[in-house]
Amino acid sequence: MALTARLDLAQRQRLAVSPQLRQSLAILRLPTAALAEEIAREAAENPFLTVADPGTGSSAYDYALATTAATESLVESLHRQIALQRLGSVEQAAALYLVGELREDGYLDQPLGELTDAAGLPRAILEAGLAALQRCEPAGIGARTLAECLELQLAEAGLERSLARAVALRIDDFALERWARLGRELGLAPAELTRISGLLRGLSSAPVRDDRDMVAMIVPELVVETGPQGQISVVPVHSAFPRLGVLDARRDTLDTDALRALYDRASLMVRGVAARSETLLRIGRFIATTQSAFFLGSHDTIRPVTRAEAAAALSMHGSTLGRALAGKALMAGNRVYPLSHFFSRALNGPDGRVSPFDVQRRMRELIAAESADAPLADEVICAQLRREGVDIARRTVAKYRKCMRIPSSFGRKRRKVSTQNQPRTVHKNDKIS
Template sequence: MNLKFDLNINQTQKLILTQEMRQSIEILQLTAIELNSLIEKEIMENPVIEFNENAIKEVVPINEEPVKEEVRPEEVPSKEDVRWDEYFQSMESSEYRGQTQSNPDTEEEYGFEKYSSQVQTLNEYLHFQFSLVAQTLSDKEKFVGEYLIDCIDDNGYLIIADNYIRAILEVDEEMIGKLVEIIQGFDPVGVGARDVEECLLIQLHQMGYEDDEVYLDIIKNYLAEFADNQFKRIAQATGLLVEEVYEFKEIIKTLEPKPGRKFSCSEGVSYVIPDGSIEIVEGELVVKINDVCAPRLKINGYYKSLLKTSKKNDETRVYIEKKLDSAAFLIRSIEQRRDTIKKVIQAIAEYQCDFFFEGVENLRPLTLKTIAELVDVHESTVSRAIHGKYIQTPKGTFALKFFFKRGFTQGEEDRSSDVIKRFIKEMIEAEDKKKPLSDQKISEILKAQNLDVARRTVAKYREALMIQPSSKRKEYR
């Protein structure tokens, strides 16, 4: 066996992502909240960075070249070894010599509409009602009652077991039952129940059905069958007519399975900050980029002057130049992110132009590849650019992913999945409730309109619309 060592030269191509390239990709994918958190962190750690409050929003008509109407951030050279003192001297301008001072005479006055009102929670409402009856209770009962109220969740259910209350508070079952009964008599009706069955029974009791044993038996023993519209089975088991069982269901539909819903709906509301907006101005679509989502940054003036006065090999100068390199990369990455998102929004606005003027019926099928070709970037870049981003439009605020839809061919036109969902919803709303349309029937109707949509796809879209299957939509009157 012949073993030997040789030196060979081979030329190969490799794609190597530098640390800066990785960070730039990550910044592009960040949402508005995540980007602002990153900027706040960088400002805390890097003293040379500060917000550029002189920047103005950018307005871009989609059929024109971008108009540079705002004060651009400092153009930071991409060269790694930057002579920062010479760079700052060449970049000196009035717009970066200091922050503009606010004029007290022009400051906006504050009115009552500037402040939000205090919304009463379910817990506060129950404690208020309990305080009205607490004067007739002992101190121990007051304590236990308040503890029980604190164990009621946002839906209005008591989420703690009686045996646990007895053990931890050292009280008897009679006291617990007395206080639970008091709380279950509070508004909203049904609050303090342990489960859906008890919640509905409390509400039926309030409506005067406490003596109707047959109806109460349905709630206790046939609630699952009731939800599945198995009226014939329930009628056979209870001796009622099918029509009577159906009429009882209409009564049940008026009840509230989550009594605390009207209180909890005002809490935990999620708000989104649009990364941009599309407006109709004189018959044309105009794209605006939100500076709150892509804030402008600049270099602090104090460190510019400090860099000029420090010596070449001074420790302070080395530290400042290191921080300036980090700041330059961050500013460059944010601007690149801003430009990419702007181009993607422009391409979407141009491609989905009819949607912004007409509505969802004119939403066209769209893929990442189509936008990538229009913007001249890779599909992965478009995917990162639309991740977690929102746009405000004349038709509402949408996630950018909303505009990317699967398509169906209808003759010479293409229909998006949202249009198909709308067709399905309209057909179900207009159907005969005694003979509701099955998923297969809806698929056949769509095929008759030259839309080849499979039954499983119809079922998926129906479930996305939160519409029950035909067996549960059937009515008996």
């Protein structure tokens, strides 16, 4: 029996609850440029939605279109792939809802049990929607753990799903080349283990790579301004979107259901965009308060603040905050920063918590000061940071180095040139400030 058929009347009614909230959350999730496109599409189809120039000259969105290539976004790609699957309307709605819950790296970190209440959907329907989402490209999308991400990628590479799951759960054994144990537990010949090991080396630790769906220009929706007395203010970028309104008409005078539906769509979009702006402004003010040293200084240090801490301080659900941060940015000092730039998991440092941003800054200093003939390996950088009081693992050092697009010590040695006449040395007494 299809899952749709198992829904009782009460469950079906829950799917239609609060269209305004659903529309607001969908609008909040869209990156700035994608929302501008959605506004233009709706305005072209809906005579009740009025669009006026913001009155500030060329908009930030117009500039972005002139300087970036038009590509299909990840959200658009997932929506297209889900629409191509033979899903019932309810399963499709669940899959599309889960797209909005994805982190920027493609992981789904909200437990399905929590999403059941938030979405107003039964657990079985969400599981069906998740299965549909995980059938999409890129392989691993919608994974909830690293093991599940690897499992989905291995299955895409041709492994039977149960074998892919067993391999993903034994990733440490593959890394340590425990062939005898793997042969016994998986029942595979050495040649097959070697083939799977090669597959593992080509997999990604996240469904979405850092450079996927990135464009050369991120349109800021907020500006952080500093005054002569050290005061900080946050104002919206009014040119990011046109001014929206609803055509002056009485809904009860419209003579067809189609016209009333268009009127309601226009009203929902206007209210949704306004709610989005208010939410982003609240988040921007929180960032300005917690990161005042960043905005008043030289933009070289960030206080460690987690998303969970921010959500609690703003009385906001974690998934709502995640939607608000995705693809959004602010401008400060003529530079554009993604909102996610100001949130991170803290590391233990010499004077308490330290942000990954500050650790990466210190890593840049160490690498800039290294000898051209003997660049610092990740293990050496890790040891130096530990001497300075930072609790960090070597794999984290390697991850940060890759995020900063800095080659390995071997790659740097090949790229270093002899023009560095007097290379500086690393001083053990240098600290993370």
